[in-house]
Amino acid sequence: MKLSGAEIIIKSLQEEGVEAIFGYPGGQVLPIYDALYDSSLKHYLVRHEQGAAHAADGYARATGKPGVCLATSGPGATNLVTGIATAYMDSVPLIALTGQVPCDMLGKDSFQEADITGITLPITKHNFLVKDVNDLARTIKEAFHIATTGRPGPVLIDIPKDICVKQTTFKYPDKVNLRGYKPTMKGNKGQISNAVKLIGAAKRPVIYAGGGVVVSNASEELFRLAELTVSPVTTTLMGIGAFPETHPLSVGMLGMHGTKSANYAVSECDLLIAVGARFDDRVTGKLDEFAPNARIIHIDVDPAEIGKNVRVDVPIVGDVRMVLTELNDKLEQQQPTEWQERVARWKEKYPLCYEENGILKPQCIIEEIYKITNGEAIIVTEVGQNQMWAAQYYQYTKPRTFISSGGLGTMGYGLPAAIGAKVGRPDSVVIDIAGDGSIQMNIQEMATAVHYNIPVIVAILNNNYLGMVRQWQEIFYDRRYSYTDITGPDFVKLAEAYGALGMRVTEHKDVGPALKQAIEANRPVIIDFVIEREENVFPMVPPGGAIHKMLGG
Amino acid sequence: MRHILAVLVENNPGVLTRVAGLFSRRGYNIDSLTVGRTENSRISRMTIVVSGDDQVLEQVTKQLHKLVDVIKINDITSDQYVDRELVLIKVGADPSVRAEIMQIVDIFRARIVDIGRKTLMIECTGDEGKINAVIESLMPFGIKELVRTGKVAMLRGHKFTSINDNREDD
DSSP states (O other): OEEHHHHHHHHHHTTTTEEEEOOOOOGGGHHHHHHHHTTOOOEESSSHHHHHHHHHHHHHHHHOOEEEEEOOHHHHHHHHHHHHHHHOOOOOOOOEEEEEEEEGGGTTTTOOOOHHHHTTTGGGSSSOOOOOOHHHHHHHHHHHHHHHHHSOOOEEEEEEEEHHHHHHHHHHOOOOOTTTTOOOOOOOHHHHHHHHHHHHHOSSSSEOOHHHHTTOOOHHHHHHHHHHHHOOOEEEETTTTTTTTTTTTEEEEEEETOOHHHHHHHHHOOOOEEEEEOHHHHHHBGGGGSSTEEEEEEESSSSGGGGTSSOOEEEEEEEEHHHHHHHHHHOOOOOOOHHHHHHHHHHHHHOOOOOOOOOSSSSHHHHHHHHTTTOSSSEEEOSSHHHHHHHSSSOOTTTTTTOOOOOOOOOTTTHHHHHHHHOOTTTOOOEEEEETTTGGGGGTTTHHHHHTTOOOOOEEEEEEHHHHHHHHHHHHTTTTTOOBOOOOOOOOHHHHHHEEEEEEEHHHHHHHHHHHHHHHHOOOOOEEOOOTTTOOOOOOOOOBBBTTBBBBO | EEEEEEEEEEEEEEEHHHHHHHHHHHHHHEEEEEEOOOOOOOEEEEEEEOOOOOHHHHHHHHHHHHSSTTEEEEOOOOOEEEEEEEEEEEEEHHHHHHHHHHHHHHTOEEEEEEESSSSEEEEEEEOOEEEEEEEHHHGGGOOEEEOOOOOEEOOTOOOOOOOOOOOOOO
């Protein structure tokens, strides 16, 4: 029996085990939407295509499964771009399906035509323009394979309307054969032995864990590595949750807004074990002074990350989980020395702290969220101060419980990503920690949350500023607050207008009860926390500075 | 230092854009890039001449490898190889100087491929040094137009840049 291209798309998605799609219809995807109409696939109609991309991204990060978004040609496709770039920077498996004008209209500046494969070339792991319906099933198979293996990433498939209409026999391929794409999964044995030797000789080891640990589901292996080597563990923003922050060896996040203990430990260590991390500038600060006394072992599935920013002594290309399993098997139990005590003393001496002065503080809101959810919630963030406080003042113990746009730093990411996360993990409490600036960038997705009754809680840390930019203006631009003073709507009324529950909290004592009420409401909620206006995120490493030289805290 | 990369790619639409885009967005300098089909019609071969130190070259190679359409990369710079370039030169040639030009053409084993009323078109192949020397020699007569193909290169002897790896063929 022959199927249309649109039917093949739906069938192929089902073959891949897709359960949810986030999308927005339009002219060139009409055939796909028609096929969706009687399919068992659950489609969530967002209010802006950017929301679809972020929701699929949040779904992917929360579940580990690929997220799927769908948009029409031209503006629909270009609206996905920020979401695709966000997923690309954070290695999120995302499939973006876009409609395209019919093949014979391509290249003629047709209505709603945009060269989306050209546009997304630098922000996708790979992309396809399907010009023959016989290639469609194979292309989808390849797209899922590329998106989910090796270092994951977004893959876009652009599908002209006539391809959706044309018919062919459907057979979903069993395997892919891409001769130019063969990710290295198993670590080199020689290099693993070299790592064992370095670890055996190290006196002051530190583990620096990134998002790769979460992506490859290697938390248990990381835990074992930490205990075997008795290494203090610091994580990047993307690595949060990879190692329990309640563990005595955890020193929290490192880098620009990292803890003093993490930054001191990295600066003083003689062996840095980098696991699934990429030495981003927000982590290293001044490169010459980053871990200056350390030998470096770098484990990553992407060979191009090794040696990109820092010189590495032992490079191990491979899947983090597979490499750590093999490495752990070869390691002997190390004994704690004076080093671990020293790090513990830093931890005790320099905890994250803020000043209580009677005005509602953002940090205490995050601490209350931690208490009320027992650390069991999925925390999604926007970008800016809200993101950093959420990273600092909640103690994450499990992977995939902290979801944030790290690499691209996309404001407006949080709410749609929270919706996606809640769709993927309906049994978890999902809280979007937002700023009053960021939330206004994709606030329209409240309608999506209400429409499908997806009970996400938006906790706005409202200071009527673009807080992080204001903080930089305060510190580096002599308090010249150029266009960072921002007014918002009445968020309580706005929530109600959307059909959500709205609350406002201005005092510390009301934070807990409001959160409780929000969780029990089991429907979309916005809580407008009116906070100290000029609160800063500390500690802070000035951009380009050495990470052991921190301001504040 | 200049490196010559022999790169096998899938003969898919857009593959040149993918490679060229990678070089421009990551700030690598391409000296020349040529592309054409190989003995296998599904595979094209690029010869890319790129400048940079070892660290840059390592990144170039690794980043190229990340492109799904890139099948194989050989940095042939340090091996024995043959490289060739083709140039077409239209040179001013009044009857009074034609003999002199034809002599130069002979010396370089180049060829005259077209004659105009006041011009000659010369074709020459060779390595970069030879091509530069021909151009230099013809400069005094007035070069009206010039086009170079960029370098193509191949390893000498029994080494291959093909998807069958560098196995000996005996």
